Amino acid sequence: MPDERIPFATHADQTVLGADEIILNMGPQHPSTHGVLRVKLRLDGEKVIGSECVIGYLHRGVEKIAEHRTYTQFAPYVDRMDYVAAVSNGLGYCEAVEKLLGAEAPPRARVIRTILTEMQRIASHLFWLGTHALDIGALTPLFYCLREREEILKIFEKYCGARLTTHAFRIGGLQYEAYDELEKDVERFCTPFDKRVDEYESLLTENRIWVGRTKGVGILTAKEAIDYGASGPVLRASGVKWDIRKAMPYAAYDQYKFEIPTGKNGDTYDRYIVRMEEMRQSRLICLQAIENIPAGPIMGKVGKVLKPPPGEVYHSIEAPKGELGYYIISDGTTQPYRVRIRPPSLINLEAFDKMIRGHLVADVVAIIGTLDIVLGEVDR
């Protein structure tokens, strides 16, 4: 397949009437790039004919740090990657190390992990919806979404003491027992949540302006999505029914019934619909889970000092942004030899160039928003 990416050095042989093409720089500081992302655009008038994303402004060397920390010490670092959905990061890492150790979290821990992770998925999607709508110009959904997200963050704070970078899970299970009203709080959140999602949908889904701004924008066909390695809602909106929670179940997902929403066209509108439906499905999972939390210990049989046998493991979970994978190589010591993190945002961002070609400059913010990237994860 010919490489479609035109490097920036070539001259303008694609413009019409010999008009000059502009190179526009949406610099690292920009209200809509959701972090420190730099996008260089080649424009023919208003039409984008090429783009290049420059990343690395938030690179903190997380993977290198991992080589000098013990497994337990490294766990808080992963929260800081996708800081919008910290609980999922922790889940992936803990399960990966558990796989390496050959240990298993007890059933009670698994169920509570599932509940918290699904609540975090809802929170992450709510934040995505608010900021995406704000970029496209709808000022109000942001505040409604943040109002809902506030309830979830309160639950997290009651559980583990932190709202954002939670470090909720430990390798082998949980440290904190579920507090007394956890089930009641989750139920109190989930019960009216369906109507809230209906409220957001009433503002956006049928709105002609919203549809006009998102339908047909940033199309990624199923084949292209698979070729680019996209995952998560980006992949599912293109029509590929692939969700790691169903394909390779982890935590307690195999016990619950839920649907995998998929889209048809792979445009921004479909990604919006897919994420809205995912919020509803997450709520169903939470409601099913709190009905029956098994009793028992919350910590599995892992020693105080973690020394996994030499070997390597790759474990991936379905984070809100996509497939979040941890590839850990252990050399038998207490510190990992290598931790490689597969960031879903970065891999989804690779498809940005394909999606933006031929669209107008005003669609750039829509497409960056719909990819739902978090720069902490892209740069690590």
Place this chain on the structure above:
Amino acid sequence: MLDHIVFYFFAALAVVSAILVVTRRNVVQSAIFLITALLATAGIFLQLHAEFLFIVQVILYAGGIMVLFVFVIMLINMDVSLHQVQFNRQWWLGLLLALVLGAEFTVAIAIGRSHLSFGEPAPASALEPSTQLVGKVLFSEYMLPFEIASILLLVAMIGAVVMAKKKI
């Protein structure tokens, strides 16, 4: 007396603006002074109680044509022409012609002054509201020229669209 003050104010404004239009170096400033000159003319119309002409002058000339002028000025790179050497070698010929023309006018007016007579201007309230007058006349007696002018504008618009579009 107020009439005279207002008239001389607008007239002075128009003349000064017109002179400034042709003497400014900066093209945008020329355009602004042209707008001022047009607005001053509109003011004179208003002072003559021809309100419709006043507002049409504002809307069409100042608000339409001058906006077009300003657009074009801003979209075209004017730096090229600013740095070109401006030469003025036949200034003596221009001066001679201007003097000859001025002399002709002076002689003509001096001789024929006694034959000029202005009647008493009708008081402004003698006219019907000018909008209705213009409307009635435009759509009855001058219908054909009006339609021809419309078609001319339509042709110009279509021509502009054809030239600017990349493909039909």
Place this chain on the structure above:
Amino acid sequence: MLMNVLHFVISIWVPLVCALIIVAVLPLVAGYIVLMERKVMADMQARLGPMRVGPHGLLQPIADALKLLIKEDIIPDEADKAIFWFAPLISVTAAMLAMSALAIGPWFQIADLNVGLLFVVGISALGIFGIVLGGWSSNSHYSLLGALRSAAQLVSYETAAGMAIVGGLLLAGTLSTREIIQAQNDYGVWFAIAAPVGFFVYLVASIAETNRAPFDLPEAESELVAGYMTEYSGFRWALYFLAEYTNMVVVASIATTLFLGGWLRPFAGTPAFNFLDYLPSVLMLGIGGYCFYRAPKQPVKVQSLFMVAVGLLMILAAIILAAPLIPAVSNLLPGLKPGLHGAFWFLLKVGLYIYLFMWLRFTFPRYRFDQLMRLGWQFLIPLSIVNVMGIGLALVLHRHWGWGHLPAFGLTTLLTLAVAAWLGWAEEKKDKVHVFVGET
């Protein structure tokens, strides 16, 4: 000679006072419209809005104005200083000048021009120069592009707004603002009800005219350029902002005058609805009562006192508004009732129109520029032209063929709505094909 001068002075003191009030009061009013917008925005977003500066944030505009006045005046390096200085003035002057032909009540008008409505439309169109020159003189590529886009949008929607106004003018038969309202009085029904499609077209076009959402791409923050106002800081920016909000008031006043009956109370001609005359006082009393009810529940003592003061003010306003309804007072000052009540109804309608602007701003996302232009040229302009033809047809039916008001206007409204539906369907169909897909 002295008598002449005296006569002359007396004949112009009313317009002078009105002009003075407009120039002095309008900036303050515009500032408080900004506060109202922030409070309405907050209310729709489940929060409170400015609460700290003054009781319930009422001193916020004053604080903002002071801050903007004392800010450093930054002028870009290569900018044309004269035009940079001049451009905001053009916008503000055009906006305020447009207020001069509008009648806020039967008493309050600077000049009853023969061509009043056309004057307002034409002068507010001069505000485009303020935008274009401001964007150009900032010597920034992106400011210029934003300014030209904004100006292109304004020019496009001006046509649609103008044709919608023509539709209303056909019904009124005159351009003078006073006589238009008189014509609505004679008709017995507001022109918005007789020509609803025209009113709707004017509503949409006026939102685009004032660069408000959903048509505010040229000045949106999350887009690439902040538009023509980027390089303006401090008080110059405040002038642009003032011009924008004054434009909103102007546009709302035009709509009120032409479509919503101006200073007429609803059902002005029908004696059966005379009880509506008490509505202004009842409204004020209601607000005052609500203030008294909420006063004890305020968290801070100052706010409680403030609520009580506002309540008392409302009761005073109610008394003032009820005064003309007492026969003794109305015999003494016959002009009091139309003056006060007229002003009240006019301001109420303008306020509701502006509230509608704000409501739409916080509900809808933003149109992309090409969609915006397409909406203006391919939907609104044809629709407004059809609307003019429809109203002409209705008038012919009514005046020459003797049809009643309702059948004639009902028929043409239905026809125009059918055309609107067809236009909308055609646009949707084209929209699906209109996808730019790059090289695949």
